[in-house]
Amino acid sequence: MVRRLRLVTCNAFILVALACMPTHGHAASNAGEELIGGLAKFAxxxxxxxxxxxxxxxxxxxxxxxxxxxxxxxTGSGDRARGLLEQLVAGQYYRGQAALLLADLATGRGEPEIAGNYLETAAELSHGDVRQQALYRLAEIRREAGETDGAGQLLASMEPGYWSALGYMNIAAEYGKRDLNPSRALVALRVALAMTEEDSDSRRREELKSRLLVRAGHLAHKHEDYDKAIRFLEKVPLESYSTPQGLYLHGLALSANGNHRAAMQSWHRARKYPLAYPGVANAWLGTGRGYDLSGYLGQAGEAYLAANASFESERVTLRKLADQIRNKGAYQALVRDARDSNAEWFLADSRTLTQPRTAYLLRFMEKPGAQExxxxVAELEEIDYQFAQRxxxxxxxxxxxxxxxGSANASPAHIAGFNDEIEALTARVAALKERAVSVPGQEALRGAAHTLADLKASLGKLExxxxxxxxxxxxxxxxxxEALERVRRxxxxxxRLQVEAEKTLDEMALAFVEDQDERMTFALERSEQQIAHLYEYLALQNIERGDQ
Amino acid sequence: MIAGTQVIAQVTEPVRRRFGLTVAVAAVLFLTLALLAPGLLADTLDTEIDRLKADVADLSQTLYELEEDVLYPADTQVAVFLTLKDREGLELDTVELYLDDMPVASHLYTERERTSLKRGGVQRLYLGNLPHGAHQLRAVLTARSANERFVRREVTHDFRKRPGESRIQMTLDARAPDFEPVVSFQEWK
Known part of the structure; x- marks a missing residue:
């Protein structure tokens, strides 16, 4: 009964809303709905x-x-959305999508069992990307519960693409943690690599592929299969977030194979990236080690000193960043300043990986908490910006x-004047109509007559x-x-909320910068130790030479 | 005297024990709160932001209605919409709109907007006022076609503004094999 009433109300609105197109009938009403639906979708x-x-x-x-x-x-009304989505799950066309959204809402409320049920519904009732996403999330639930075989079975039933690749990547991490032998994890990573090839989103595909290759290379290196590690790491593209780490690991595998010269070339390339990225600090240290192992002790000392200077300088950068966070806030110091760089927009892609500020922002944003x-802050700032304009x-x-x-109304005499003018023009159009013979001329006069009739009708309503x-x-x-008052409120x-959100962000950003500073201090200590060892060795050699 | 001291000791012992218990409970509570506080704080903040966003959506509706009443009276209102017919034939870059040779709207498309148009989204390119009578709408489009060509098309549409809301739907089509862009206009009243 309620649903019938709702349908009656909806139909009534559509009739009123589309009253301006009564002659088109039912087809026009559907087209109107399609237009409004399309507008909503685009918005x-x-x-x-x-x-x-x-x-x-x-x-x-x-x-x-x-x-x-x-x-x-x-818009933050998940509870209101739930009712609509439950109706859609019982409906005809969007059951899977609605179930997936209901699963998201249940996860947000901290109800994993309900979320699992909705995910199963979504996997059962939908197809395409929605089904793949639901299956991936079900596999993740099983994996997190320790049921890797169950998760694997679910992943095996999926179609190749982004979601299955992600699932296999996670299961490889699980195998990597459990197994002493890396073969199961490597097989899972190879499957993930094959799956990701089918992802139609090229940017996402390349990014995931880089991560998978670095993981596979790392795993192979950890288990001393250096040739395999090199084969994986050679394929890491040079324009991705994982590239510096990939280059460092590539150098490490080459060095383990005894090819120090090639290793140093990889580390030299990794050193071009900001120290914020994983692997870059190690690549600086690796260069010194490479010279050392190759027997070039002088160059090794220079490389360690260069690494030392670079770490020192990075610590200064980090201290400055921390000061900026304290003074301007993390949103300004990390996000806005990274965005408002003077580089031209067409260089935006290539500069992303080489700007220290952007590098720290990307590293910071790795954590879901930081993203949140x-x-x-971004949402609250956008609200403020929009409503300031409003x-x-x-x-x-x-x-x-x-x-x-405050202005005066048009007088009846004024309106009558307009009326007379329209009458006179209508008479002139009628007279011209009799004289004009060409088709375009008749057409133009018919148009003018229509406009005059419209104006007369409007004037009739004017009083x-x-x-x-x-x-x-x-x-x-x-x-x-009233609206102005509401906008101000x-x-x-x-x-007020932005102040609170910025405070939370500042605390997280400062903790992150502190972590980075500790990382640099550790790298600095390592480079100092290496220099000390080197000098000690050289001193001992000098003594030995003196004794001889 | 000794007995009195023993009585005091007997009385103060449970008090001391209770005090110790209270301190322990308070310490546990403090530690629990200290551990949970950041999470709770974030949850509360998120709840408040969600509430604000719901109010913002409600206020946006009110403001939209008010703006429509003040700025675009139904009798003179004209809206121009854009839709894609063939959803794979063209990657739209920009659209410029001119009404009676006056530039009224221009748009540079983002990837998200392009995807939305391909998924059946309809963009309202322009909303404004026009007096009754004959007018000309001119649209200049630049796009990349599916056969990797950069195309620029200029199309015009003559129409007559009548009393009541006027809606003009501009549909862009580009079919294989040559992916030649074709723009058609449909007027709704």
Missing amino acids: LDSGDPAAALRYTHNLPTEEGQLVRARAMIA AVRR EVGLDVFRRAIRERL QRLAARDRHLNELLSRTD VRSRAA
């Missing part, structure tokens, strides 16, 4: 969930309801309405509208005042 996809909610307010289609539920989740903290706009409206309220003008303007003024709440 949601382009980051305007509030607009998507507005468009889908009375949209009865299942697709519209799904967009509405997603927009509700994006930055997301909070506040200015509303202020202008208010002034314009007040000015209109009535003018009578209600002041009441209407006063109503608009009070709505504007929202901005003040957003500002």
